[in-house]
Amino acid sequence: MKVKTIALFAAAVASAAVSGSVLAQAKEQFIGLPSYRVGPYAAGGSGIYGGWIDYMTLVNERDGGINGVKLTWEECETEYNNARGVECYERLKKKGATGNTTFQPLSTGITYSVLDKVAQDKIPMVTIGYGRTDAADGRVFPWVFPMITTYWSQATGMVKYIGQKEGGLDKLKGKKIVYLYHDSAFGKEGIPVLEKQAAKHGFNLKTIPVAHPGNEQQSQWLTIRQERPDWVILWGWGVMNPTALKAAAKTGFPREKMVGVWWSGAEEDTVPAGDAAKGFTAAGFNVAGTNYPVVKAIQDNVYKKNKGNMEDKSRVGSVYYNRGVVHGIITVEAIRVAQEKFGKGKPLTAEQARWGFEHLHIDAKRLKELGAEGFMPDLAITCADHEGSGKVKFQQWDGKAWKVVSDWVDADKDMVRPMIEESAGKYAKEKGITPRDCSKEG
Structure with a gap:
C-alpha cells in the first residue's frame, strides 16, 4: 500500500510538473x-x-x-x-x-x-x-x-521635399534628378513611381544602378558629373552610402542636393564618410x-x-x-x-x-x-490598407548628428494607391487569387 501511495504521489508530482511546464509555456x-x-x-x-x-x-x-x-x-x-x-x-x-x-x-x-x-x-x-x-x-x-x-509612398514624399526646397512642386519642371540605386529588388522598387512623378511634375529622371555591395562607383559618378543633375536621390544600402557621399564630395556635387532613402540615412552611412557627409539629408519613418x-x-x-x-x-x-x-x-x-x-x-x-x-x-x-x-x-x-500611414520625416546630417528638418510629409496617395491596386490586381490574376471583400471582414 505504501509503495502504491508513493507511486501515485510521484505520478501526481510528475503530472503537476508537466502541467506547470505547459502552463509556463502557454504564457x-x-x-x-x-x-x-x-x-x-x-x-x-x-x-x-x-x-x-x-x-x-x-x-x-x-x-x-x-x-x-x-x-x-x-x-x-x-x-x-x-x-x-x-x-x-x-x-x-x-x-x-x-x-x-x-x-x-x-x-x-x-x-x-x-x-x-x-x-x-x-x-x-x-x-x-x-x-x-x-x-x-x-x-x-x-x-x-x-x-x-512603402517605398512608393516614400519616393513621392522625397519628391515633395525636393519640391519644397525648390520653392514648390511646379518649380521641378525641367529639373534633372538622378536616381542612384542599389541594383537589387530593393533598389528597383523606387523606379516605377519616380517615373510617374517625373511625368506628373515635368522633371527629367536618370536612373543609375550600382552593383552590390556598392563600393565601386567611379563610372556612376562620372556619368553624374556629365549629366549635371539638380538633385541626386540616393537609394543605397550598406557600404554603398558612404562611398556615394565621398564620391559626391570628390566630384564636387553638393551633399545639400542629395536626398537619401531611409536605408541611406543612418549614422553608419554618414560617420564613415567624414566631412563628405555634412549637409546630406535622408527620409525616415523614425528619428x-x-x-x-x-x-x-x-x-x-x-x-x-x-x-x-x-x-x-x-x-x-x-x-x-x-x-x-x-x-x-x-x-x-x-x-x-x-x-x-x-x-x-x-x-x-x-x-x-x-x-x-x-x-x-x-x-x-x-x-x-x-x-x-x-x-x-x-x-x-x-x-x-496594410500600409496605414505613408508619412516620412527628413533629417539632415550636421557633421555630428542627425537633425530633424521637416514635419511629417504625406505621400501622394492619389498617385500611389491606384498603382498599388493595379499591381496587386495583376498579381491576383497571375496567382488565381480572389481578392477579399473587406466589407465582410470583422
Whole structure:
C-alpha cells in the first residue's frame, strides 16, 4: 500500500510538473527573429534587431509582458541572404508553444522569397518600410503588412521635399534628378513611381544602378558629373552610402542636393564618410536621439539592469536602433490588440496575431502613452490598407548628428494607391487569387 501511495504521489508530482511546464509555456509569445549581424549589412541588422529586442525586454521587465504573457524570441542568422532567409523562416515557424507569431526579415529579397509561404502557413509577415509595395493592398495580400510607409509612398514624399526646397512642386519642371540605386529588388522598387512623378511634375529622371555591395562607383559618378543633375536621390544600402557621399564630395556635387532613402540615412552611412557627409539629408519613418521617453525607459529598465542587447551602448538612440524600437512597438501593440479580441493574458496563434496587425491603430494619444510622440508617425491599418500611414520625416546630417528638418510629409496617395491596386490586381490574376471583400471582414 505504501509503495502504491508513493507511486501515485510521484505520478501526481510528475503530472503537476508537466502541467506547470505547459502552463509556463502557454504564457509565452514566441517571436522568431531572422536577423543579420554579420556580412556587408550587419550595421543595419544589428542596430534594428538590437533595438527591437531591447523593447521586448522592456515590456517583459517593466510590464511583466503583455497582460502577463512574456515575450520570448530566438535569432536566426540570415547574413541578408535570400536562401538563408528561407531556411530561417522554416526553422522558426514552428518554434514556441503556438509557433512563430510573425516573420519580419528586414530584407526585400527575403520578403519576395517567402511571400507565398506565409500565406500557406498563415504567418503574418510584417515589412516595415521595405518589401513589396503592392502588398499594401490587404485584399490581395492578407498575410503581408508593409507598414507605416512603402517605398512608393516614400519616393513621392522625397519628391515633395525636393519640391519644397525648390520653392514648390511646379518649380521641378525641367529639373534633372538622378536616381542612384542599389541594383537589387530593393533598389528597383523606387523606379516605377519616380517615373510617374517625373511625368506628373515635368522633371527629367536618370536612373543609375550600382552593383552590390556598392563600393565601386567611379563610372556612376562620372556619368553624374556629365549629366549635371539638380538633385541626386540616393537609394543605397550598406557600404554603398558612404562611398556615394565621398564620391559626391570628390566630384564636387553638393551633399545639400542629395536626398537619401531611409536605408541611406543612418549614422553608419554618414560617420564613415567624414566631412563628405555634412549637409546630406535622408527620409525616415523614425528619428534619431535618446531624448524620447521610450528610449529613456529602455535605458532605465533594461541597460541599468545589464540586460541590454547592444554591445556598443553608444548606438542606443541611433537611427537604426530607434527603428528597431519601432518594430518592437508595432509588434507588441498588434499582440495587445489581438488579445483584446481573443483573450487578455492568452498567447496567440499566428493567425490571431494577423488579426491584431490588421486592426492596429496607433493614434497620437497612444503614441504619447508609449513615450513615442514625434518618434514615429501615427498609423491605422485596415483590411484594404496594410500600409496605414505613408508619412516620412527628413533629417539632415550636421557633421555630428542627425537633425530633424521637416514635419511629417504625406505621400501622394492619389498617385500611389491606384498603382498599388493595379499591381496587386495583376498579381491576383497571375496567382488565381480572389481578392477579399473587406466589407465582410470583422
